[in-house]
Amino acid sequence: MAILFIAEGDDPADYRPLLDQELGGVDFRIWPEAGDAAEIEAALVWKPPAGVLRRFPNLKAIISLGAGVDHVFLDPELPRGVPMVRLVDRSLTEQMCEYAILGVLRHHRLLPRYEALQRAGEWRKYPAPDTERTPVGILGLGVIGGAAAGKLAALGFPVRGWSRSAKALPGIACFHGAAGLSAMLAECRFLLCFLPLTPETRGIIDRTTLAALPQGAYVINLARGGHVVDEDLIAALDSGHIAGAMLDVFQREPLPPDHAFWRHPAILLTPHIAGLTVAASVVPQIAETIRRARAGKPLANVVDPERQY
Amino acid sequence: MAILFIAEGDDPADYRPLLDQELGGVDFRIWPEAGDAAEIEAALVWKPPAGVLRRFPNLKAIISLGAGVDHVFLDPELPRGVPMVRLVDRSLTEQMCEYAILGVLRHHRLLPRYEALQRAGEWRKYPAPDTERTPVGILGLGVIGGAAAGKLAALGFPVRGWSRSAKALPGIACFHGAAGLSAMLAECRFLLCFLPLTPETRGIIDRTTLAALPQGAYVINLARGGHVVDEDLIAALDSGHIAGAMLDVFQREPLPPDHAFWRHPAILLTPHIAGLTVAASVVPQIAETIRRARAGKPLANVVDPERQY
Numbered sequence: 001m002a003i004l005f006i007a008e009g010d011d012p013a014d015y016r017p018l019l020d021q022e023l024g025g026v027d028f029r030i031w032p033e034a035g036d037a038a039e040i041e042a043a044l045v046w047k048p049p050a051g052v053l054r055r056f057p058n059l060k061a062i063i064s065l066g067a068g069v070d071h072v073f074l075d076p077e078l079p080r081g082v083p084m085v086r087l088v089d090r091s092l093t094e095q096m097c098e099y100a101i102l103g104v105l106r107h108h109r110l111l112p113r114y115e116a117l118q119r120a121g122e123w124r125k126y127p128a129p130d131t132e133r134t135p136v137g138i139l140g141l142g143v144i145g146g147a148a149a150g151k152l153a154a155l156g157f158p159v160r161g162w163s164r165s166a167k168a169l170p171g172i173a174c175f176h177g178a179a180g181l182s183a184m185l186a187e188c189r190f191l192l193c194f195l196p197l198t199p200e201t202r203g204i205i206d207r208t209t210l211a212a213l214p215q216g217a218y219v220i221n222l223a224r225g226g227h228v229v230d231e232d233l234i235a236a237l238d239s240g241h242i243a244g245a246m247l248d249v250f251q252r253e254p255l256p257p258d259h260a261f262w263r264h265p266a267i268l269l270t271p272h273i274a275g276l277t278v279a280a281s282v283v284p285q286i287a288e289t290i291r292r293a294r295a296g297k298p299l300a301n302v303v304d305p306e307r308q309y
Numbered sequence: 310m311a312i313l314f315i316a317e318g319d320d321p322a323d324y325r326p327l328l329d330q331e332l333g334g335v336d337f338r339i340w341p342e343a344g345d346a347a348e349i350e351a352a353l354v355w356k357p358p359a360g361v362l363r364r365f366p367n368l369k370a371i372i373s374l375g376a377g378v379d380h381v382f383l384d385p386e387l388p389r390g391v392p393m394v395r396l397v398d399r400s401l402t403e404q405m406c407e408y409a410i411l412g413v414l415r416h417h418r419l420l421p422r423y424e425a426l427q428r429a430g431e432w433r434k435y436p437a438p439d440t441e442r443t444p445v446g447i448l449g450l451g452v453i454g455g456a457a458a459g460k461l462a463a464l465g466f467p468v469r470g471w472s473r474s475a476k477a478l479p480g481i482a483c484f485h486g487a488a489g490l491s492a493m494l495a496e497c498r499f500l501l502c503f504l505p506l507t508p509e510t511r512g513i514i515d516r517t518t519l520a521a522l523p524q525g526a527y528v529i530n531l532a533r534g535g536h537v538v539d540e541d542l543i544a545a546l547d548s549g550h551i552a553g554a555m556l557d558v559f560q561r562e563p564l565p566p567d568h569a570f571w572r573h574p575a576i577l578l579t580p581h582i583a584g585l586t587v588a589a590s591v592v593p594q595i596a597e598t599i600r601r602a603r604a605g606k607p608l609a610n611v612v613d614p615e616r617q618y
Binding site: 091094095097098099101102105106108109111114115117118121123124125126127128129130131132151154155156253254255257262263268269270271272273276277278 | 400403404406407408410411414415417418420423424426427430432433434435436437438439440460463464465562563564566571572577578579580581582585586587
């Protein structure tokens with residue numbers, strides 16, 4: 001009855017004592033020291049190496065250490081039939097909303113321009129912001145995107161939201177499907193991506209999407225690097241059609257040192273920190289997943305393997 | 310039955326046509342072209358020169374073109390008995406809340422540090438923010454401070470608020486009076502000032518207040534420059550006790566070119582733009598004040614001349 005930790009980049013010492021406490025003792029193993037493969041019941045994973053998860057015949061749950069699971073679906077030998085669970089966590093949601101609001105307000109309130117004025121020692125006012133006439137578009141209306149939509153609407157922005165299938169959120173103008181996407185984009189001064197990365201959403205922020213946004217729109221990606229076609233974004237920034245972008249996620253992470261994003265004057269980038277998993281916050285739900293998996297009970301926050309979210 | 314505009318720095322052309330439309334024709338005069346002083350019934354003011362307002366014997370309302378009225382009380386010859394009205398405006402409140410949230414999140418989410426990492430081409434993550442354990446203190450719980458307190462609480466920050474007299478706001482730990490101030494300060498990672506500037510609040514952010522904040526606290530002033538004792542703030546920043554400050558308002562505006570704030574590495578300054586008065590937003594309430602003043606009815610948002618707010 002063992003738990004295997006396969007999450008390079010995360011520290012198992014953050015999880016082991018907390019899980020031990022929650023579960024009243026735990027056989028916690030750290031990949032590649034898996035021991036007897038038949039004893040592994042649950043795997044805590046972040047970007048697990050391909051082919052590893054299929055080695056455990058009694059695996060009852062694959063638990064992603066993040067809100068997204070695209071990193072697990074990269075494994076072509078992923079065992080079918082083992083439930084995959086993603087984190088739905090208050091701290092993660094809150095952090096992502098903070099990042100989104102910070103990105104929107106920083107541009108909306110012209111902070112980079114005022115910082116430049118301070119550096120120049122120049123006292124000059126730009127016109128007042130017009131929040132009521134600054135529509136914000138949200139791609140993805142799940143737990144996190146939906147929360148961000150609500151918080152941005154509470155600040156006075158008219159918020160539009162887009163999802164694959166039709167949704168209804170109070171105070172949000174909701175769009176769905178391919179036709180809904182282009183209708184929404186035409187109205188948005190900001191475009192924020194919260195989508196899961198799936199075969200359907202990969203590359204969704206491409207030249208067509210960017211061209212559908214109004215001149216001067218601002219793009220914020222806090223989902224996955226694979227949502228953006230990098231060269232299309234750079235072309236749209238260089239042409240001036242898109243005013244700027246704030247990017248937290250990249251096709252390859254760490255972002256390679258020679259990538260053009262690092263030094264592009266219209267790009268603010270952060271190293272995938274919009275939502276950081278905090279062990280103390282997520283361990284209770286991980287423990288509950290393990291308890292339920294052991295008891296053969298249905299799990300919460302299970303990913304649909306067809307939709308991949 | 311004339312209205313006098315005495316607001317250097319504001320453009321009367323922003324107000325005249327809108328007021329004309331609202332009031333169905335208006336005798337709108339621009340200082341110093343006041344015409345017959347006995348005909349002036351209402352004055353729209355921002356930093357009116359001392360001694361001017363007393364010249365109009367039939368003045369029925371002094372209307373500040375902002376939320377604050379300290380600039381009017383600077384006039385030692387201010388006519389007593391003429392009601393002074395301040396603006397209470399959705400756009401102003403919303404803008405101020407945006408600025409407050411931007412200032413808090415920028416520091417809370419370590420944006421300047423991540424910007425420095427980008428400039429250095431370095432991919433490095435700082436620890437996750439702990440919003441639930443980041444108390445924010447609000448000085449002043451009026452229309453604007455109260456709204457900002459509520460919006461910051463909605464983001465997950467524990468919010469404390471301080472006011473001269475006792476108040477109760479849902480979800481906000483409220484403090485008042487001198488003893489309440491030091492009790493609140495000891496808990497605050499952020500201190501935001503929304504107070505009216507009065508003889509009682511002038512210099513409230515001095516060495517004593519700053520010393521009462523915990524090591525590493527961050528100060529945001531979007532009220533009036535007179536709330537801050539400049540040299541005390543600089544000393545607290547230089548000692549490292551205060552981590553940084555975002556300042557929108559100054560003792561003298563424009564901030565003199567040789568003032569140390571301009572180039573202090575821990576200060577972000579903006580040129581009094583946290584809340585800009587938007588004529589289209591405020592003209593309806595100005596027109597209503599004028600209509601009520603003409604009709605001899607009681608006015609809304611009248612300032613108490615004793616409290617000066």
